[in-house]
Amino acid sequence: MGTSKRPLPLAEGSRRRRLLSALGALLWSPHLPLAAxxxxxxxxxxxxxxxxxxxxxxxxxxxxxxxxxxxxxxxxxxxxxxxxxxxxxxxxxxxxxxxxxxxxxxxxxxxxxxxxxxxxxVEDKVFYTLPGAVPLRSLADLQGRRIAVQRGKRYGGGFDTDMRLQRHEVGDYRAALEMVVRGRVDAAVLPERQGDILLRKSGLGLVKQPWRLPGExxxxxxxxxxxxxxxxxxxxxxxxxxxxxxxxxxxxxxxx
Missing domain, CATH: 3.40.190.10 (Periplasmic binding protein-like II)
Structure with missing residues (x-):
């Protein structure tokens, strides 16, 4: 045998309907913050x-x-x-x-x-080499040298578009510096603040060349x-x- 539900008092039912209507509007409202x-x-x-x-x-x-x-x-x-x-x-x-x-x-x-x-x-990009390497003074000095860069990065200053340069992509900058130490490349190019920190922590014994790519x-x-x-x-x-x-x-x- 079913049990019938007692109707809500008129005032209570009206309040509940208004609450549900307001809640429904809130859920789809375009005026909600986009983050929500x-x-x-x-x-x-x-x-x-x-x-x-x-x-x-x-x-x-x-x-x-x-x-x-x-x-x-x-x-x-x-x-x-x-x-x-x-x-x-x-x-x-x-x-x-x-x-x-x-x-x-x-x-x-x-x-x-x-x-x-x-x-x-803005951060300048600098080159790290072994001590005693021939100094770098311009893009022209990079010709014929193997340069480690991080995959997916851009460096500006004409470096990215110069087709004469030998760029070797690596996964991270620590690997780039280690390649210089092992003689697999002649230089690694890094943002200066980042390169100085990595060099100080790693103790790899590389030197920073004075010439740099102006920061973009x-x-x-x-x-x-x-x-x-x-x-x-x-x-x-x-x-x-x-x-x-x-x-x-x-x-x-x-x-x-």
Missing amino acids: QAGPLRVVGSADPPYRSHGPVGASGLYYDLLKEAAQRMGWTLVFIEVPSARALRMMETGEADLMMGPLRTPERERFLSYGQIGLP VPYLVIARRSPWLARQAELEKAFQAMREDGSWQRILQRYR
Whole structure:
């Protein structure tokens, strides 16, 4: 024998209907913050201290500390994914990742990356060689020499487009420096701050050549396929506010 349900009092039933209607509107409302609709912002990149680091306590480094400060101000949730640079760029192109920090600007990359207005600290690229190597003074001095570069990186200053140069791609910069020590290449080219730290920690005994490639602006970029692209302007405002209130400079000072 079935049991009939007692009808709700008119006032209570009306309140419940209004509550359900409001909840339904909230669930699909286009005015919800995009972060709630898109999920965490997926940040992808290689481990390149002191710019990007991954460890037991999470992601850190100059670039990631800047991003985390901005995200905290906006209430965004970040997920950091460590992969080699070439793989990171592919993930940005296919929409598997949302944001990347550090790429130089190239026409090829602009097809799938939105560069916006957030430029990161400029860093010269320098060459490390064995002691006693013939000094480098220009791009012409690199001709005939084997140069280790990191796969997926760009260096600017005409270096990337000079077809006369012998570039040997490696997976990371530590491997590039070790190749110089073993005599497999004549020089390795690295961002200066990063190269100096690696050299100091490794004790490999290489020297830094005085000639360098002038730094070009690295950018914070958002994948054109990412749903977060619609909030790029909001992120730019947060970074601008950090510059104005001194937070940007305080974070930079940690990595001097």
